[in-house]
Amino acid sequence: MDIAIIEQYADRLLAGDPLLLGIAGGGVLLLLSVLMVRATRRAALRRAPRLRIDAFQLSPLGHDASLKISNVSEPLVLTALLIHGRQDVVVKNTVAGHTLPTGGTYRILLESQGKERLAADFEVEFFYTTAARKAYRQRFQLKPVKEVKLVKA
Structure with missing residues (x-):
């Protein structure tokens, strides 16, 4: 039927x-x-601008770390960096206002303020703007180093 x-x-x-x-x-x-x-x-x-993590290195004593990012798209200006998952990690150098040209790299130094050693068990989130004044954010997991998701802010 x-x-x-x-x-x-x-x-x-x-x-x-x-x-x-x-x-x-x-x-x-x-x-x-x-x-x-x-x-x-x-x-x-x-077409959105993209950042890429080139390297993440922990110091031998475990209290410092180095994070190297590169820009694989149009020039952008970093506006902020947030660390998720650890409250005792601070950024040693200034990130806000740093201009990252196309193909440019930037090394960020991280330091643990507490007694606990650093491990790759946290996430970093970058906020940045383009020349067209569009704001973006991009979040990375550091264990293993991989790109998570781009969200237009």
Whole structure:
């Protein structure tokens, strides 16, 4: 019986029933609009400026660390750096206001203020702006060093 109903609707659609043509056309338009929105969002994320972690090194005593980042896209200005997962880690050098040109690198020195040794068990989050005054944030896990997700702020 199900096949008979499908054949009946197919015959009515081919005959040009306005109701079925409207429903089918609306479904196709809805599907196309969803695909277009997804494609533009992906294209915008591909064009977004990106940072990359080149190296993360812990000192032999474990109280200092060095984090080297590089810019693989358009020039940007770092505005802030947050550390998630550890309350006793501080940044030794100034990050805010540093301009990072295309292909440029920047080394950030981290220090543990507590008695606990540093380990790669925390995340760093960079906030930066472009020349077009668009703000972005990018969060990295340091164990293992990998890129997490870019979010337009």
